[in-house]
Amino acid sequence: MKKRLMIVAAALALALTAVGCGGSKKPTMTMDVTETSALITLNKADKNDNVMSGSLIVAEGDNIVITPRLEGTGNVLIKIIQEPDDQTIDTLPNYNKIKPSIEETMAGDEPLTCSIDPGSYMVSATAMSPKVKGSVTINVINSEDHPYELWTKTDSAEAAAKAAGLDGFELPMDAETDLGKVADSKDYMHFRYLDNTVQADFPMAAVDMVVRKSTKDYATDETNMGRQQYKYEWTQDVNGIEATCFGNREGDATKTVWKNGNYGYCILATGAGGDDDFGLSENDVAVWVEGVK
Numbered sequence: 001m002k003k004r005l006m007i008v009a010a011a012l013a014l015a016l017t018a019v020g021c022g023g024s025k026k027p028t029m030t031m032d033v034t035e036t037s038a039l040i041t042l043n044k045a046d047k048n049d050n051v052m053s054g055s056l057i058v059a060e061g062d063n064i065v066i067t068p069r070l071e072g073t074g075n076v077l078i079k080i081i082q083e084p085d086d087q088t089i090d091t092l093p094n095y096n097k098i099k100p101s102i103e104e105t106m107a108g109d110e111p112l113t114c115s116i117d118p119g120s121y122m123v124s125a126t127a128m129s130p131k132v133k134g135s136v137t138i139n140v141i142n143s144e145d146h147p148y149e150l151w152t153k154t155d156s157a158e159a160a161a162k163a164a165g166l167d168g169f170e171l172p173m174d175a176e177t178d179l180g181k182v183a184d185s186k187d188y189m190h191f192r193y194l195d196n197t198v199q200a201d202f203p204m205a206a207v208d209m210v211v212r213k214s215t216k217d218y219a220t221d222e223t224n225m226g227r228q229q230y231k232y233e234w235t236q237d238v239n240g241i242e243a244t245c246f247g248n249r250e251g252d253a254t255k256t257v258w259k260n261g262n263y264g265y266c267i268l269a270t271g272a273g274g275d276d277d278f279g280l281s282e283n284d285v286a287v288w289v290e291g292v293k
Contacts, residue, residue: 026043027043028042028043028044028045028046028049028127029041029042029043029045029049029050029051029125029127030051031051031052031053031123031125033053033054033055033056033123035055035056035057035140036056036057036139036140037056037137037138037139037140038053038056038123038137038138039135039136039137039138039272040076040078040123040125040135040136040137040138041135042070042074042076042127042132042133042134042135042136043133044131044132044133045127045131045132045133046127046130046131047127047128047129047130048126048127049126049127049132050124050125050126050127051124051125052095052122052123052124052125053122053123054083054120054121054122054123055083055120055121055122056080056120056121056122056123056138056140057119057120057121057140058116058117058118058119058120058121058140059118059140060118062118062140062141063113063114063115063140063141064080064102064113064114064115064116064138064139064140064141065111065112065113065138065139065141066078066102066104066106066111066112066113066114066136066137066138067109067111067112067136067137067138067139067208068106068107068108068109068110068111068134068135068136069109069134069135069136069137069188069203070106070107070108070109070132070133070134070135070136071132071133071134072133073107073129074107074127074129074131074132074133074134075105075106075107075128075129075132076105076106076107076125076126076127076128076132076136077103077104077105077106077124077125077126077127077128078102078103078104078105078106078123078124078125078136078138079100079102079103079123079124079125079126080100080101080102080103080116080121080122080123080124080138081095081098081099081100081101081121081122081123081124082098082101082116082117082119082120082121083119083120083121083122084098095122095124100124101116101117101121102114102116105128106136109188109203110190111190111201123138135272137208137272151192151193151194151199152192152193152194153190153191153192154191154192154193155191156191157169157170157171157191157198157200159191160191160192160193160198160199160200161193161198161213163193164193164194164195164196164197164198165195165196166196166198166213166215166263168293169191169198169200169213169293170291170292170293171189171200171211171291171292172287172288172290172291172292173186175287175291177204177283177284177287178280178281178283178284179204179205179207179284180204180205182204182291184204185202185203185204185209188202188203189201189202190202196214196215196216197212197213197214197215197216198212198213198214199211199212200212203272206271206272207269207270207271207272207278208269208270208271208272209267209268209269210267210268210269211265211266211267211288211292212265212266212267213263213264213265213292214263214264214265214266215262215263215264216264217259217264230246230247230248230254230255231247231248231249231250232245232246232247232248232249232250232251233245233246234250234251236253236282236285236286236289238258238285238286238289238290239290241258241259241260241289241290242258243256243257243258243285243289244256244257244258245279245285247277247279248277248279249277249279251279251281251282252277252278252279252280252281253267253269253279253280253285254268254269254270254277254278254279254280255267255268255269256269256280256285256288256289258289265289265292267280267288267292
């Protein structure tokens with residue numbers, strides 16, 4: 001409890017740089033933090049505007065994935081700073097004097113994955129250019145779930161499938177979903193591959209989508225894709241294909257796995273900032289099961 005109170009005090013004090021000394025201006029930057037995620041929102045943030053909060057909890061084997069969605073040439077300096085083990089509410093550390101474990105300037109929409117030591121961390125975000133708009137999402141993800149550093153990035157689904165040794169990889173680009181048109185995410189799609197596995201990751205509305213095709217059967221082998229336990233599990237028939245859905249809200253599929261022919265498929269759909277309660281509707285599950293090939 002002492003540690004949590006100290007963190008709140010630090011966050012409130014440091015957030016004043018973003019709202020103005022008198023507190024009358026609307027904040028240009030906000031940060032929402034849980035133990036496994038942070039969502040930084042920027043609304044025309046001026047250069048040097050800053051927010052700081054905590055605590056991210058990093059366990060053994062976890063990675064930090066930083067995903068910017070910044071407009072134009074806007075960029076943001078992200079610092080992730082480990083909290084001292086000996087801190088108390090009476091000895092608030094000066095985080096400006098502690099060397100960050102991660103210090104990266106983020107721009108555009110290219111994600112970054114970093115490995116750091118287990119521990120509790122503060123997050124600082126500083127606008128490095130004028131009038132920055134967009135967001136930066138930071139997620140703590142087990143390296144076995146999203147080992148981005150092990151994947152090779154390509155410029156197209158076709159190139160990724162060929163390099164992975166698969167017969168192809170297609171997304172339902174012409175489809176209309178409850179989250180909007182798939183084609184609207186075309187410019188933000190990233191394609192990656194491992195041996196016998198291909199992946200597309202991209203945002204749709206305020207949702208992070210990960211779609212995989214592999215020679216493995218995700219219905220029986222869930223390594224490398226959403227290992228967490230979900231409250232609900234159910235099946236959905238999509239034109240003769242049985243999809244198994246998992247979610248923390250009944251009927252909302254955060255993870256969906258199925259098998260078609262020689263391939264296994266899996267989709268992970270999480271809300272921005274790591275909201276594991278989000279899930280795809282029955283209609284959207286059908287769109288993706290039918291459309292991913």
